[in-house]
Amino acid sequence: MYPDVQLYIDGQWRASRDGRSIPVIDPATGQSLGSVAHAGITDLDEALAAAERGFATWRATSAYDRYKLMQKAANLIRERADNIARILTQEQGKPLAEARMETLSAADVIDWLAEEGRRSYGTYRAFAWRGH
Numbered sequence: 001m002y003p004d005v006q007l008y009i010d011g012q013w014r015a016s017r018d019g020r021s022i023p024v025i026d027p028a029t030g031q032s033l034g035s036v037a038h039a040g041i042t043d044l045d046e047a048l049a050a051a052e053r054g055f056a057t058w059r060a061t062s063a064y065d066r067y068k069l070m071q072k073a074a075n076l077i078r079e080r081a082d083n084i085a086r087i088l089t090q091e092q093g094k095p096l097a098e099a100r101m102e103t104l105s106a107a108d109v110i111d112w113l114a115e116e117g118r119r120s121y122g123t124y125r126a127f128a129w130r131g132h
Contacts, residue, residue, distance in 0.1 A: 002033040002090060007043055010050035017042045027093035063120045070114035077107040 002024065006013040015021070020038040025031070039047070058066065077084065081103045088099035 002087070004034045005036040007037045007039055007047075009043065009047045010053075016040055017046075024091060026090055033090055063118055067114045067118035070110055070117065074107040074110040074114065077103060077110070081107070 004021070005024075006015055014037075016037040016039055018038075018040045020040065021035040022038050023032040024034050024036055026033050037043075061069075081100055084103045085096055085099035088094060088102065089096050092099070094102075
């Protein structure tokens with residue numbers, strides 16, 4: 001079952017302010033899988049304001065606590081990798097194994113960034129990613 005997806009703004013799932021949504025189409029069948037809320041200008045302004053508030057909180061969070069939160073996020077992605085891969089396959093038509101690898105790679109990137117952030121000393125180091 002494919003869920004109808006709402007906007008996640010300021011810690012809450014909700015419909016767009018103007019009620020618009022767009023269909024998510026299965027590329028293999030051309031059939032609608034569900035819908036996703038379509039963010040309008042008001043939604044985008046609210047999301048930006050929430051992101052600015054969130055950044056202030058994140059900036060005040062210690063490097064170690066950020067590391068722990070990002071590590072938890074990466075682990076949740078790994079736990080949900082099969083479900084995420086199924087959704088990617090439905091939405092994009094890519095092979096399931098490729099979608100699963102993409103999902104697990106995303107978790108690995110979050111781990112790498114978390115480890116780098118744990119050692120944040122006010123300097124910047126380039127992110128070395130194969131193929132990019």
